[in-house]
Every structure is written in structure tokens, then in C-alpha cells.
Amino acid sequence: MLICESYHVPKTLEEALRLWAEAPDGSRLVSGATDILPWAREGRAGDVEIPALIDVTKIPELKGYSCDKGRIRLGAATVYQDFLTDRTLMTNLPCMPYCAIWFADDQIREQATVVGNLVNASPVADGTPPVVALNGEIELTRLEDGAVRRRSVPVADFIEGPGRTLIQPGEIATAVTVDSAYGYGGSFQKVGQRRSLVISVACCAALVRADSTGTVFEDVRLALGGVGPRPIRLRDAERRLKGERITQELIQRVAESAADSVGSRSRKEYRRDVVVNFVRAGLEEALANQPEIGAKFKNFGETENA
Amino acid sequence: MPKIDLTMDVNGRKVVKQSEPHKRLLDFLREDLNLTGTKEGCGAGECGTCSVFVDGKLVKSCLMPAAKADGAKIETIEGLARPGSLTPVQQAFHKTGASQCGYCIPGMVMAATSALRENPDAGIEEIKERLGGNICRCTGYTKIFEAVEIARDVIAGRLPETALDEDATGESFIGANVRRLDAPSKVSGRLKYAADMKMVDMLQMQVLRAPMPHARIVSIDTSEAEAMEGVACVITSADVPGTDGFGVFVHDQPVMARGKVRHFGEAVAAVAAEDLITARRALAKIKVEYEELPGVYAPEDALVDGAPVIHDYAQDNVIKHIPIRKGDIAKGFAEADLILEDEFRTQQVEHAYLEPEAGIAYVDHDDVVTVLSPSQNITHHRHMLAEILALPINKVRFIMSPVGGGFGGKEDMIYQGMLALAAMKTHRPVQLNFTREESLVASAKRHPSRVRYKMGLKWSGEITAIEFDMLSDGGAYGMSSEGVMRKAAILSCGPYEVHNLKVDTKVVYTNNTPSGAFRTFGGMQAQFATESMMDMAAEALDMDPFELRRINMMRIGSRTHTQQELTTASLDRVLDAAEEASRWEAGAPKVRGPRRNDLGGPDTRKPCTLGARIGEPTDTQTKDERVAS
Ligand SMILES: Cc1cc2nc3c(=O)[nH]c(=O)nc-3n(C[C@H](O)[C@H](O)[C@H](O)COP(=O)(O)OP(=O)(O)OC[C@H]3O[C@@H](n4cnc5c(N)ncnc54)[C@H](O)[C@@H]3O)c2cc1C
Ligand code: FES
Ligand code: FES
Numbered sequence: 056m057l058i059c060e061s062y063h064v065p066k067t068l069e070e071a072l073r074l075w076a077e078a079p080d081g082s083r084l085v086s087g088a089t090d091i092l093p094w095a096r097e098g099r100a101g102d103v104e105i106p107a108l109i110d111v112t113k114i115p116e117l118k119g120y121s122c123d124k125g126r127i128r129l130g131a132a133t134v135y136q137d138f139l140t141d142r143t144l145m146t147n148l149p150c151m152p153y154c155a156i157w158f159a160d161d162q163i164r165e166q167a168t169v170v171g172n173l174v175n176a177s178p179v180a181d182g183t184p185p186v187v188a189l190n191g192e193i194e195l196t197r198l199e200d201g202a203v204r205r206r207s208v209p210v211a212d213f214i215e216g217p218g219r220t221l222i223q224p225g226e227i228a229t230a231v232t233v234d235s236a237y238g239y240g241g242s243f244q245k246v247g248q249r250r251s252l253v254i255s256v257a258c259c260a261a262l263v264r265a266d267s268t269g270t271v272f273e274d275v276r277l278a279l280g281g282v283g284p285r286p287i288r289l290r291d292a293e294r295r296l297k298g299e300r301i302t303q304e305l306i307q308r309v310a311e312s313a314a315d316s317v318g319s320r321s322r323k324e325y326r327r328d329v330v331v332n333f334v335r336a337g338l339e340e341a342l343a344n345q346p347e348i349g350a351k352f353k354n355f356g357e358t359e360n361a
Numbered sequence: 362m363p364k365i366d367l368t369m370d371v372n373g374r375k376v377v378k379q380s381e382p383h384k385r386l387l388d389f390l391r392e393d394l395n396l397t398g399t400k401e402g403c404g405a406g407e408c409g410t411c412s413v414f415v416d417g418k419l420v421k422s423c424l425m426p427a428a429k430a431d432g433a434k435i436e437t438i439e440g441l442a443r444p445g446s447l448t449p450v451q452q453a454f455h456k457t458g459a460s461q462c463g464y465c466i467p468g469m470v471m472a473a474t475s476a477l478r479e480n481p482d483a484g485i486e487e488i489k490e491r492l493g494g495n496i497c498r499c500t501g502y503t504k505i506f507e508a509v510e511i512a513r514d515v516i517a518g519r520l521p522e523t524a525l526d527e528d529a530t531g532e533s534f535i536g537a538n539v540r541r542l543d544a545p546s547k548v549s550g551r552l553k554y555a556a557d558m559k560m561v562d563m564l565q566m567q568v569l570r571a572p573m574p575h576a577r578i579v580s581i582d583t584s585e586a587e588a589m590e591g592v593a594c595v596i597t598s599a600d601v602p603g604t605d606g607f608g609v610f611v612h613d614q615p616v617m618a619r620g621k622v623r624h625f626g627e628a629v630a631a632v633a634a635e636d637l638i639t640a641r642r643a644l645a646k647i648k649v650e651y652e653e654l655p656g657v658y659a660p661e662d663a664l665v666d667g668a669p670v671i672h673d674y675a676q677d678n679v680i681k682h683i684p685i686r687k688g689d690i691a692k693g694f695a696e697a698d699l700i701l702e703d704e705f706r707t708q709q710v711e712h713a714y715l716e717p718e719a720g721i722a723y724v725d726h727d728d729v730v731t732v733l734s735p736s737q738n739i740t741h742h743r744h745m746l747a748e749i750l751a752l753p754i755n756k757v758r759f760i761m762s763p764v765g766g767g768f769g770g771k772e773d774m775i776y777q778g779m780l781a782l783a784a785m786k787t788h789r790p791v792q793l794n795f796t797r798e799e800s801l802v803a804s805a806k807r808h809p810s811r812v813r814y815k816m817g818l819k820w821s822g823e824i825t826a827i828e829f830d831m832l833s834d835g836g837a838y839g840m841s842s843e844g845v846m847r848k849a850a851i852l853s854c855g856p857y858e859v860h861n862l863k864v865d866t867k868v869v870y871t872n873n874t875p876s877g878a879f880r881t882f883g884g885m886q887a888q889f890a891t892e893s894m895m896d897m898a899a900e901a902l903d904m905d906p907f908e909l910r911r912i913n914m915m916r917i918g919s920r921t922h923t924q925q926e927l928t929t930a931s932l933d934r935v936l937d938a939a940e941e942a943s944r945w946e947a948g949a950p951k952v953r954g955p956r957r958n959d960l961g962g963p964d965t966r967k968p969c970t971l972g973a974r975i976g977e978p979t980d981t982q983t984k985d986e987r988v989a990s
Contacts, residue, residue, distance in 0.1 A: 160494025
């Protein structure tokens with residue numbers, strides 16, 4: 056049970072930063088509360104008494120998104136459901152709708168923020184691999200001598216391990232900035248104990264853009280979650296695919312080599328199998344999901360055999 | 362406790378209330394506004410019994426701090442239709458029978474309403490997806506999906522409103538779609554389960570549970586908890602005035618641990634206080650000193666010489682052994698052309714009814730100790746509680762509140778005794794609502810079992826003998842174990858006539874969570890073994906599995922394993938119907954090769970895939986726009 060002495064809902068970023076800087080020890084920031092409330096239950100943290108909760112979701116500056124120089128800045132209040140309802144986000148971040156549809160359920164996605172997911176830093180967070188594949192950076196804001204100061208950290212570095220990040224006392228995550236991947240095909244693979252409403256055992260995000268003829272990998276992004284303490288970007292696999300002719304043999308070969316990226320100690324053999332299948336399926340689905348030339352890849356296997 | 366002011370528009374009415382900063386929207390609705398149609402099935406976002414609209418978006422109110430909803434427009438199940446009427450979605454649920462225990466149903470109705478508001482033309486795959494955050498344990502989903510599709514079509518005008526009416530019934534109710542009398546109370550959220558009820562001056566109870574599976578209780582010091590402001594009483598087994606012990610067959614379980622704890626999560630002490638938080642804080646002040654004892658965690662280990670003894674009365678750790686003998690198995694196996702042997706194991710299973718255990722006890726004006734709870738066995742509970750409280754039977758009363766799913770898991774009197782003791786000690790009504798975690802830890806489970814199987818057959822397929830040896834894990838207390846073993850023994854070798862059999866079912870004490878009643882009551886564990894053996898035998902004999910079953914099935918005149926002569930039998934018709942409905946591809950298992958042609962027909966369920974709506978975004982306002990680079 057989460058018990059708090061006070062619940063603040065600041066209306067400006069300055070107010071939030073001030074409250075946060077002055078908050079008594081043990082206070083917490085709140086976005087969707089979908090991690091923090093279940094955390095304070097029997098079997099996890101149990102009963103937790105907290106001096107102050109500071110809810111940052113009503114700050115206008117943290118709402119919505121903006122686009123600039125091929126990057127999209129997602130305000131900290133961006134929730135997973137946005138990737139299923141906002142067409143600009145869907146087309147520019149083509150792996151996010153597939154991640155979102157497998158993420159919790161419609162109701163939780165209305166609350167669950169991308170920022171909360173990243174700061175919570177679970178090794179099996181579904182949001183991490185697609186954000187890492189999109190070269191995501193998290194924006195951290197603090198007050199310094201009364202002035203608002205911001206810094207950006209690549210998400211791949213930001214998450215140091217389970218529950219551990221580079222966020223400093225007094226800092227609030229105010230945005231996540233990602234590449235626009237307009238024209239790419241995106242996909243997301245996930246396996247858990249059941250199919251719907253489940254935390255991943257492992258997951259994989261893929262983004263692919265073929266050349267204009269549809270036969271060569273022009274760009275490929277691959278990232279894994281749940282197979283190690285930190286998110287994993289498969290740079291080596293990406294390099295081996297980029298510029299190469301798209302064939303099933305190549306995809307299979309690269310997928311198999313990805314098995315070695317598994318760092319988890321538990322169920323290692325199982326995770327190795329999963330990673331191989333995920334990289335292969337992720338690439339195939341991303342190819343098929345390309346908006347302009349996707350049709351050619353719809354029956355990927357058959358075209359190859361023909 | 363500090364206060365905050367909350368202002369909301371709830372179901373079209375302005376609400377201004379002082380509340381507490383820690384409350385979730387769920388608590389605010391249920392406790393402060395008495396809107397108890399919104400339920401708490403898990404408190405962790407997993408079940409959807411708490412779904413409400415906040416500013417038009419469906420959310421899980423157990424995951425939303427109430428203060429976050431300050432200033433918002435809230436819509437709950439109570440606000441969907443005017444009093445006395447039902448929305449088309451609610452009417453459709455009523456019509457299709459999409460409500461059994463009803464505990465999930467308000468949430469389901471909310472999710473269905475949301476799905477059709479978000480996309481009035483949603484197809485069945487999208488409907489399933491949008492209801493994916495809501496769990497039902499008894500109705501199943503087919504009737505629910507059917508209801509949503511009918512409601513969708515009525516709202517869109519594709520079906521007439523009369524499609525929501527009850528189907529006409531002809532001569533007979535059999536085979537007719539008859540509406541349930543209690544469904545309107547469930548689809549509207551008006552039905553009150555135990556946790557939804559309140560009494561004036563009521564206290565809240567919380568339970569201190571054992572942190573280890575087997576330990577001697579050296580001492581319990583409740584003085585600090587008792588001295589706390591707001592605590593009305595603390596109870597332990599020392600407060601039991603009569604003969605402490607309950608159970609469905611053997612009364613081996615004390616109301617609270619007496620002298621020692623036998624499983625993780627066993628109740629050790631309980632607090633009744635003015636509010637939940639005080640009760641929880643008081644638990645932390647109770648000091649219990651334990652001396653850990655070696656434990657038994659596998660049924661095989663319980664039978665080993667020198668194994669730790671869990672109950673003094675059962676030095677061999679055996680709760681019950683049921684033997685059945687028929688014919689002569691030595692002769693039967695000698696006649697066999699083929700003997701198959703194998704071992705089958707099943708695991709512990711939780712019932713996971715959506716309503717966690719809850720109850721209220723009070724002492725009425727005539728000194729009748731009254732317990733209201735979703736007990737599946739109130740008469741037996743009443744008799745047991747009278748002994749425990751040393752009261753005449755007419756001074757103990759049980760009221761059965763609506764059961765939000767039980768499946769056998771609410772047969773055991775695991776908390777009613779504590780409630781009664783606290784009510785007697787304080788003379789105030791006392792309520793205890795389990796959390797989901799508490800329900801998982803403290804309630805009985807399906808028996809894990811191990812069956813060693815030996816089956817003799819002739820080449821013709823006739824079974825000549827069966828030796829069936831089941832060992833079950835009864836956990837720390839006897840509960841329904843004896844009955845489960847009887848049923849497992851009676852059903853052991855299945856609906857097949859076996860002239861020579863030797864059946865033993867045995868259940869033993871361990872320090873695991875107690876096992877108890879669970880749908881099929883031992884039948885499932887036995888049938889898993891028997892039917893698996895039959896399939897393996899069909900393979901070994903190169904025979905169609907249906908044929909093998911027909912050769913051995915019980916007929917009129919057959920003698921059951923316990924020597925009852927059957928005067929009716931229907932297995933022949935059951936097999937015919939199953940064969941036809943499954944479009945069974947006749948032949949021995951081997952004839953098919955790697956692929957079967959009778960799988961994946963039009964009426965088989967496809968694996969769950971998600972994403973029906975991707976590609977057709979609901980928000981068509983925003984443009985398909987490339988972000989400039
Ligand atoms: C039933 C259920 C299913 C779930 N399914 C999934 C799933 O499929 N995949 C998945 O990845 N996760 C899942 N989750 C976990 C959770 O929903 C996500 O991690 C979610 O994105 C967390 O975001 P939030 O806004 O709710 O975070 P919160 O709970 O509000 O916060 C999470 C953490 O981040 C901190 N924080 C919040 N906002 C800020 C900020 N602006 N700056 C700095 N720190 C901040 C908080 O203090 C806290 O430590 C599920 C949770 C539940 C209950
Ligand atoms: S989802 Fe809220 S109570 Fe289960
Ligand atoms: S009717 Fe759905 S849980 Fe009982």
C-alpha cells in the first residue's frame with residue numbers, strides 16, 4: 056500500500072522543479088503511476104510511506120510532441136496509447152504502434168508514459184528497445200541557482216541496469232527525443248507468460264528501409280530487451296545487413312549470430328533461441344510493413360523461392 | 362491523516378469532498394462516494410474490475426491516484442444508464458447470459474462501452490483486443506463478445522432494438538436462451554458483494570501472516586499494537602474460547618496459528634482498527650518470535666522415515682489413503698499382450714476467482730454472532746464456528762453474500778473465525794477484505810499430484826488390468842483432501858470397464874500452501890493420467906483412439922471401479938458426438954504423419970494476435986506527415 060503525506064500536482068515546470076528540489080527524502084515523481092502503485096504492494100516493496108508524490112502530468116510544457124530536423128521530441132506526458140491514435144507518430148515512429156499494441160492494455164496505455172517506462176529501467180521494459188533503435192535521448196531538467204538547466208543523455212547509456220539510471224537528484228525527465236523513421240517498416244516481437252497483458256520475457260524492435268528497388272537493405276535498426284541488464288543495440292548485425300542484398304539466407308545468418316548477445320543468466324538457452332527467431336521475424340515483418348514498398352515483401356518467403 | 366480537497370464531476374453530478382492524499386481513484390469512488398459497482402479484483406492493474414472513464418478515456422482506477430483525477434469528469438458503471446434502465450450494452454449482456462458470478466461484469470460492461478465509443482464499427486478482433494485488459498473467470502468470453510457484437514449492431518441500427526429482448530421460449534426451457542434473473546443487478550453494478558457492504562461504526566481488519574513455512578511460535582507480543590490510537594483489538598489463537606479447529610473432513614486447522622505455523626502466509630494474528638491504514642501500521646508493531654523448523658516440501662519426502670512431522674495427530678504425515686481393489690491384477694497382467702507404464706504429474710493451481718475473500722462479522726442485539734461472507738459452505742461453517750466459539754448453534758449465524766467466483770476455493774473457513782472473534786471482542790462490526798496477494802497466499806489450491814500408471818491390454822484393445830497409484834500434496838492442512846482423494850479414486854481409471862484393478866490415492870501433509878476443493882475435485886488429475894494412457898495405448902496398438910475407447914467403455918450393465926452396476930450409460934453417444942464435432946480423422950495415430958487434417962477448422966480458435974486496428978488509426982484528424990529533416 057502506498058501511503059503519502061501530500062500529493063502535488065504542479066502546473067508549471069518551474070514549480071515542479073522547485074517542489075522536487077525541496078521534497079523531503081523518499082519523495083517520488085509520478086507520471087502514469089502504473090509502475091509506482093503496483094510496486095508498493097505485498098511481495099514487492101510492501102507498505103511504503105512517502106512524504107510527497109509530485110505528479111508531473113499536468114504541466115503543459117510536458118504535453119504533446121514537436122518535430123525538428125528529423126527528430127521528434129516526445130513530451131514526458133506522452134503515453135503509449137498515443138502511438139496507436141496519432142497518425143504523425145505512427146508513420147514517423149513505425150515500430151512504436153507494434154510496441155504499443157503489445158504493451159499492457161488499452162486502459163493502462165492511456166496512463167503509462169514512455170518516460171516512466173525508461174526511468175523505471177526494468178530490463179524487460181517494452182519501450183526501451185524501440186527507443187534505443189530510434190537513437191533515443193532522454194532530456195533531464197533541473198534547477199541550478201534558480202535557472203532551468205537541461206541535459207540530454209542517450210537512452211542506451213541512461214539505463215545502467217535493473218532500476219538504475221543516470222538520473223540525478225533534483226532532475227525531472229522532461230522529454231524523449233527520437234529519430235523520425237518515416238518510410239521505414241517497423242516491427243516489435245514480444246514473448247511473455249501469456250499473450251495479452253503481460254510483461255515480456257524478451258522483446259525485439261526492428262526498423263528497416265530498403266532501397267528504391269526493394270532489394271537492398273539501405274538502413275536497419277535492431278534492439279533487444281529482456282536478454283541482459285541493459286538494452287542491447289545490435290550494431291554488428293545492423294552493419295552486416297546494411298548495403299547487402301535482401302535474402303533469407305542473409306537474414307538467417309545474421310539472426311543466428313545475434314544469439315551471442317544474450318547476457319541474462321536465467322533461461323539462457325531459451326533466450327538464445329528466442330533472439331534468433333525474433334531477429335529473423337523482426338526483420339521480415341519490418342520489411343513487409345514498409346509503407347511504400349511493403350507490398351513486395353508481404354509474402355516474403357514465396358518471393359524468395361520464386 | 363492529512364486531507365486534500367477533491368472536486369470532480371461524477372456521473373454528471375458535481376462532487377466536492379475532502380479525502381486523503383494516498384487514496385486511489387478506486388478508493389475514493391468506493392469508500393468516499395459509495396460507488397461500489399467499481400470493484401477491486403487485484404489492485405495491480407491486471408484484472409479490469411475497476412475500469413472507469415476519466416475525461417472520456419477508460420482507465421483502471423486502481424492505478425490512478427485520486428488526486429490525479431481532481432477536476433476530471435468521471436463516469437462509472439452506475440452512471441451509464443438512468444436508474445431503472447439499462448444501456449444497449451448492458452441489455453445485450455443480460456440477453457446473452459454474459460454474467461455468471463458477475464464480479465467482472467461491471468468492468469466488462471465499461472470496457473465494452475469504451476470499445477464501441479472508440480470505434481463504433483469495431484470488428485470482433487478489435488473488440489477482443491480492446492477488452493484485453495479485463496479478465497473473467499466464470500462466464501468465459503464467448504457470451505461477452507457475442508453481447509458486444511449485438512450491442513454494436515443495435516447501436517449502429519443494423520439490428521432492430523428487439524434484438525436485445527429475450528428470445529421467445531416455446532414448450533420447454535431446455536435448449537432455449539433464457540435470461541438470468543440476477544443479471545440486471547450485475548450488469549448495472551448494483552449487486553453488493555461482501556467488500557461492497559458497509560455498516561455503521563465498522564472496523565477494518567488486517568492479518569499478520571507467517572513469513573516462513575514451518576516454525577514454532579516462541580512468543581507473540583501484541584502490546585505495542587494494542588496501545589495504538591485507533592486500534593480496537595488484536596487477536597491471536599489465545600482468544601479462541603472453544604475447541605479450535607476447522608476443516609471440511611478433519612478439523613486440523615486453527616483459526617490462527619496455534620503454537621506453530623505450517624505454511625507461508627498462515628494467519629498468526631489480526632488487528633481490527635478504525636481504518637485500514639491504522640490496521641496495517643499496527644501489524645508492523647506486533648512482535649512474533651519464531652524458531653524455524655525443518656520443513657517438508659514434496660509429498661514423497663513426507664513419507665520418508667524420520668520426516669518432520671507436521672501435525673502431531675498424524676505421525677506418518679498421511680491425511681488419507683483410499684484403496685480400491687477389484688478382480689485380480691496379477692491375473693489381468695498375465696493375460697495382457699502389452700503392458701504400458703508411465704508417470705504423470707500435475708501442478709498446484711490457484712482458482713483465481715475475481716472476488717478476493719471478504720467478509721463482515723457483528724454481534725447482533727440478541728448476542729448472535731453473525732458472519733457475512735461469500736462462503737461456499739455456510740451450514741458447515743456455522744456448525745464449526747459454534748464449537749470454536751463455544752456457543753450454542755442458535756447464537757451463530759452465517760449469511761452467504763453473493764459469491765464472486767469460488768470454484769471450490771471458498772469452501773474453507775480461513776478467515777470467518779477471525780472476524781467473529783474480533784466482533785465479539787469489540788462488539789462492533791468488523792470487515793476484512795483480502796488483497797489479491799493475500800488470497801493467493803492463504804487460500805487452498807488444486808492438489809499437485811503424481812500418478813504411477815500400469816496398464817495391461819490385449820492386442821484387441823481390451824484393457825486387462827490397471828494399477829493406479831496417486832500421491833497428492835495436501836499442503837499444511839487437510840481441508841477437502843479426503844473428499845478429493847475419494848473422488849480421484851472413484852474416477853481413477855476413467856469411464857472404462859476394467860475387471861482387474863488396484864487403485865490407491867494417498868494425500869499427505871507438507872509445508873506447502875494447503876490444497877483443497879477445486880473444480881473436478883480430483884477428477885482432473887486422474888483423467889489426465891488415464892486419458893493420456895489411453896492415447897499412448899492407441900499408439901502402441903496402432904488403433905484409432907476413439908475405437909480403443911469404444912472397446913473399453915462402460916455400458917449398461919457394466920460394473921464401475923467400485924462395483925456399482927450401471928443402469929444407464931451414455932459414453933457411446935458422447936464419443937459419437939465428440940468424433941463428429943471434432944471432424945475426427947479416423948485411423949491410428951501413426952497414419953497421419955506429421956500433419957493432421959482435422960485441425961484448424963472454421964470453428965477452432967486461432968492463437969491470439971494483436972494489432973487489428975493498426976493501419977486504420979482512429980484519429981483521422983492528424984495528417985500522415987513526414988517530419989522534415
Ligand atoms: C498490468 C500492467 C501491465 C504492464 N504491462 C507492461 C508492458 O507490457 N510493458 C512494459 O514495458 N511495461 C508494462 N507495465 C509497466 C508500466 O506500465 C510501464 O513501465 C509504464 O510505462 C510506466 O510509466 P508510468 O508513467 O506509469 O510511470 P510511473 O509509475 O508514474 O513512474 C515510474 C518511475 O519513473 C519515475 N518517474 C515518472 N515520471 C518521471 C519523470 N518525468 N522524471 C523522472 N522520473 C519519473 C517514478 O518516480 C517511478 O520511479 C505494466 C504495468 C502494469 C500494472
Ligand atoms: S485492474 Fe484494478 S483492480 Fe484489478
Ligand atoms: S462472471 Fe466474470 S468473473 Fe465471474
